[in-house]
Amino acid sequence: MAPLVSISGLKVAFNGTPVLHGIDLDIDKGEAVGLVGESGSGKSVTWLAALGLLPAKAKVAGSATLDGRELIGADGKVLDQVRGRRIAMIFQDPASALNPVLTIRRQLCESLALHRGLRGEAARIEALRLLDLVGIPDANRRLSAYPHEFSGGQVQRIMIAIALAGQPHLLIADEPTTALDATIQAQILDLLAAVRREFNMAMVLISHDLGVVAENCDRVCVMYAGRIVERAPATRLFDDPWHPYAQGLIGALPPLDGARRRLQAIPGTVPDPRALPSGCAFAPRCSFAGDGCHAGVPLLAPIVQDRAVACLRPQRLPVELAAE
Amino acid sequence: MLRFFAIRIARALLTIALVVTFAFIVLRLSGDPGLMIMGPEAPPEVIEAFRKAWGLDHPIWVQYLDYFKAIGQGELGRSMRDGRPAIQLVLERIPATLALTIPAFLVKVLLGIPAGIYAALRRGSAIDRAVMITAVAGFTVPSFVLALLLVLIFAVQLGWLPSGGQDSWRHAILPIVTLGFGGAAVLARFTRSAMLEILGQPYIRTASAKGVPWRRVITDHALPNAAIPTVTILGFMVGSLIAGAVVVESVFSWPGVGRLLVVAVANRDLAVVQCILLLVAMTMVTSNLIVDFLYGLLDPRLRSKGAEA
Numbered sequence: 001m002a003p004l005v006s007i008s009g010l011k012v013a014f015n016g017t018p019v020l021h022g023i024d025l026d027i028d029k030g031e032a033v034g035l036v037g038e039s040g041s042g043k044s045v046t047w048l049a050a051l052g053l054l055p056a057k058a059k060v061a062g063s064a065t066l067d068g069r070e071l072i073g074a075d076g077k078v079l080d081q082v083r084g085r086r087i088a089m090i091f092q093d094p095a096s097a098l099n100p101v102l103t104i105r106r107q108l109c110e111s112l113a114l115h116r117g118l119r120g121e122a123a124r125i126e127a128l129r130l131l132d133l134v135g136i137p138d139a140n141r142r143l144s145a146y147p148h149e150f151s152g153g154q155v156q157r158i159m160i161a162i163a164l165a166g167q168p169h170l171l172i173a174d175e176p177t178t179a180l181d182a183t184i185q186a187q188i189l190d191l192l193a194a195v196r197r198e199f200n201m202a203m204v205l206i207s208h209d210l211g212v213v214a215e216n217c218d219r220v221c222v223m224y225a226g227r228i229v230e231r232a233p234a235t236r237l238f239d240d241p242w243h244p245y246a247q248g249l250i251g252a253l254p255p256l257d258g259a260r261r262r263l264q265a266i267p268g269t270v271p272d273p274r275a276l277p278s279g280c281a282f283a284p285r286c287s288f289a290g291d292g293c294h295a296g297v298p299l300l301a302p303i304v305q306d307r308a309v310a311c312l313r314p315q316r317l318p319v320e321l322a323a324e
Numbered sequence: 325m326l327r328f329f330a331i332r333i334a335r336a337l338l339t340i341a342l343v344v345t346f347a348f349i350v351l352r353l354s355g356d357p358g359l360m361i362m363g364p365e366a367p368p369e370v371i372e373a374f375r376k377a378w379g380l381d382h383p384i385w386v387q388y389l390d391y392f393k394a395i396g397q398g399e400l401g402r403s404m405r406d407g408r409p410a411i412q413l414v415l416e417r418i419p420a421t422l423a424l425t426i427p428a429f430l431v432k433v434l435l436g437i438p439a440g441i442y443a444a445l446r447r448g449s450a451i452d453r454a455v456m457i458t459a460v461a462g463f464t465v466p467s468f469v470l471a472l473l474l475v476l477i478f479a480v481q482l483g484w485l486p487s488g489g490q491d492s493w494r495h496a497i498l499p500i501v502t503l504g505f506g507g508a509a510v511l512a513r514f515t516r517s518a519m520l521e522i523l524g525q526p527y528i529r530t531a532s533a534k535g536v537p538w539r540r541v542i543t544d545h546a547l548p549n550a551a552i553p554t555v556t557i558l559g560f561m562v563g564s565l566i567a568g569a570v571v572v573e574s575v576f577s578w579p580g581v582g583r584l585l586v587v588a589v590a591n592r593d594l595a596v597v598q599c600i601l602l603l604v605a606m607t608m609v610t611s612n613l614i615v616d617f618l619y620g621l622l623d624p625r626l627r628s629k630g631a632e633a
Binding site: 048051053076077079080081082083084085088089091093096097098099100101102110111114115146148159162166 | 525526527529530531532533534535536537538544545548549552622623624625
């Protein structure tokens with residue numbers, strides 16, 4: 001089966017500074033893929049670039065196709081047919097992601113008109129249905145309200161409703177719960193899982209929170225400094241991370257059960273994209289790094305059928321041992 | 325909402341009272357109208373009689389109370405020069421001033437706002453830089469310098485337009501251009517920065533991500549937000565329709581309110597100056613009220629805040 005979206009060799013540079021160094025990533029129909037990594041690792045930029053949403057000063061190279069159609073460098077008209085209709089996106093800070101001077105109704109019906117040709121009463125009824133679906137109580141009355149009249153969690157629900165308005169095949173959820181309280185986070189993630197099932201929609205969940213990704217995704221890609229460093233099924237990655245960075249991320253999580261242990265922090269900080277170390281970008285922070293690691297950038301190499309890692313010395317050690 | 329406006333109106337009345345009080349005191353402390361109008365050679369008893377006739381011999385606080393009592397009865401005093409009601413003198417001049425300031429206002433809006441929007445959308449381009457250089461020049465060059473420059477070019481050198489007076493519509497062109505250009509420059513800079521700020525907001529990216537065509541992202545999503553700060557400047561410009569042309573009217577010897585003000589101040593024609601200042605304060609305050617009201621209309625966040633207050 002051909003993938004729904006296929007990204008290959010995607011590179012992005014801001015003002016001449018490369019921030020994305022060639023991303024290869026396929027998304028199949030209906031699957032949920034997690035992208036994890038620290039801020040600045042290129043998780044969001046990958047998708048903003050694929051959808052042509054980066055500012056003009058960003059130089060984008062490589063390829064991103066949807067059902068075989070190229071998106072990079074595509075005409076604005078082509079992209080307008082893709083954005084919202086085939087691929088929808090929701091963002092981190094819901095409060096600022098909605099237009100403050102337009103009613104919820106206008107912002108919802110705008111998508112319904114653009115992508116499904118619904119207007120007037122038909123659009124209103126569909127808007128009500130969507131708001132009901134995402135769990136906004138008293139939708140009829142609240143349709144004429146403005147974004148600031150809703151709580152953060154409710155605004156994110158509305159964002160999801162707007163994203164669903166175009167009946168997309170892929171939803172990019174860019175840190176959808178980072179700005180929300182822990183209890184609201186869980187509700188939003190449950191909602192995303194529910195609508196994904198109902199619409200048989202693929203989802204890319206961008207998060208720095210490994211736990212969130214583990215629970216909600218089939219596959220996970222770990223990103224570091226503009227590259228994917230490990231790709232694995234979610235459960236496998238957690239039980240058995242190979243890349244030292246992925247091990248570090250998991251080692252920094254508190255265990256849910258078993259003996260309490262000291263949490264391990266990854267030493268050092270994310271390198272500045274203007275001054276990346278030669279070779280593997282993680283090598284200066286890596287306790288397993290050898291001479292070879294500083295010489296060349298390791299490629300994302302498939303190790304077994306569904307796993308790939310970009311490391312010259314992939315570690316297959318239990319987390320506790322690796323942390324010592 | 326009602327209380328919101330009641331507070332605003334009370335504040336506006338207070339502002340007017342303060343302006344009038346300030347003008348009243350400064351005018352009376354800065355020179356003797358008797359001496360100015362009768363001339364320094366007039367015999368002291370004539371000046372004394374003049375002072376008595378206009379009530380200037382009373383203590384200043386008595387004069388002040390009398391003045392406010394008179395305003396309360398709609399009496400704004402008479403010109404000390406020709407005895408006509410001050411309000412009549414001022415009202416006579418208003419059409420001439422509006423004949424300059426209203427077209428100039430249109431120039432500002434029709435030139436400044438589109439230029440600002442365009443510059444913001446083409447940020448960093450040659451056009452953006454050209455607009456910004458012109459705009460900086462437009463509001464750093466004082467209006468009398470620009471006025472003289474225009475006179476030099478179009479009246480003296482080219483001989484296309486008259487350099488002053490009020491005989492035909494051609495006489496109005498240079499003053500209107502002078503006023504309009506400076507204002508358009510301010511407005512262009514303001515609109516550009518408002519627009520740039522809005523274009524960087526996450527909801528603009530959301531609109532694009534929804535598949536809204538770029539042109540409609542601008543018209544439906546960016547402009548309604550950018551209008552909010554721009555309205556502030558527009559309100560200020562509307563407020564200066566009556567007295568915003570003092571310098572330009574003087575340079576082009578245009579018989580408007582501004583020139584009347586200059587002459588009246590020089591002569592210490594108290595009632596006329598006070599009448600003009602009262603009028604100016606009232607237009608300023610009124611346009612501020614309108615701006616407040618427009619804020620509420622444009623920005624739902626302020627609307628609900630106003631309802632709570």
